[in-house]
Amino acid sequence: xxxxxxxxxxxxxxxxxxLLHYGFxxxxxxxxxxxxxxEVQIKLKLLPEPDPFRQLRLQFVHTTLxxxxxxxxxxxxxxxxxxxxxxxxxxxxxxxWWLKHGDSDMGPKMPINPQNEIRALRFVAEECSTRIAxxxxxxxxxxxxxxxxxxxxxxxxxxxxxxxxxQVLRFFSELADAAEPLLNLAPRTRNREVRVLGExxxxxxxxxxxxxxxxx
Numbered sequence: 341x342x343x344x345x346x347x348x349x350x351x352x353x354x355x356x357x358x359l360l361h362y363g364f365x366x367x368x369x370x371x372x373x374x375x376x377x378x379e380v381q382i383k384l385k386l387l388p389e390p391d392p393f394r395q396l397r398l399q400f401v402h403t404t405l406x407x408x409x410x411x412x413x414x415x416x417x418x419x420x421x422x423x424x425x426x427x428x429x430x431x432x433x434x435x436x437w438w439l440k441h442g443d444s445d446m447g448p449k450m451p452i453n454p455q456n457e458i459r460a461l462r463f464v465a466e467e468c469s470t471r472i473a474x475x476x477x478x479x480x481x482x483x484x485x486x487x488x489x490x491x492x493x494x495x496x497x498x499x500x501x502x503x504x505x506x507q508v509l510r511f512f513s514e515l516a517d518a519a520e521p522l523l524n525l526a527p528r529t530r531n532r533e534v535r536v537l538g539e540x541x542x543x544x545x546x547x548x549x550x551x552x553x554x555x556x
Contacts, residue, residue: 354379355504365500379408380505396435400427411542413549423448429459454523465516468509
């Protein structure tokens with residue numbers, strides 16, 4: 341009605357999509373629940389030959405996956421990345437368990453055991469480390485540029501997008517480091533430790549989701 345404030349929502353998007361579609365970025369792109377909405381594209385590949393179980397792996401995934409990952413375990417791109425990673429690092433016994441007990445398209449969407457999940461986390465983290473090394477600037481350099489540029493300059497928006505991507509990539513290395521000692525604990529002890537950690541950070545929130553899946 342006339343004279344009333346116009347209300348709209350841009351929705352939950354990563355900074356690259358905000359910049360592409362609307363021409364702005366958000367320095368701390370989080371929702372009210374604290375979840376970061378930023379994403380980054382990564383490319384995962386099956387380990388090169390020789391791999392005696394390659395044909396088994398190809399019953400679940402293709403040789404390459406290009407997807408967008410975030411710090412949120414429930415996001416589709418992140419789940420797709422971990423499905424691929426679980427298959428890529430699986431032992432013969434794990435692959436055959438999925439073939440026997442689960443739908444070939446759905447089985448690896450959930451963790452099969454802590455050791456496979458540790459290997460999967462490292463697999464994703466290694467690709468993220470490789471990806472972050474390709475940027476021509478460091479996060480510290482991005483911070484300085486963001487602080488020096490005028491609030492709505494194109495260079496500042498671009499630096500915020502790049503820094504957002506690096507933060508997601510770095511997150512997976514931090515996640516792998518934090519997850520490994522927890523996943524090596526007995527289930528009851530691990531569950532207690534995860535409850536103590538709570539969901540006060542991106543890493544702890546992801547660990548809580550991962551632990552729940554392993555206990556199911």
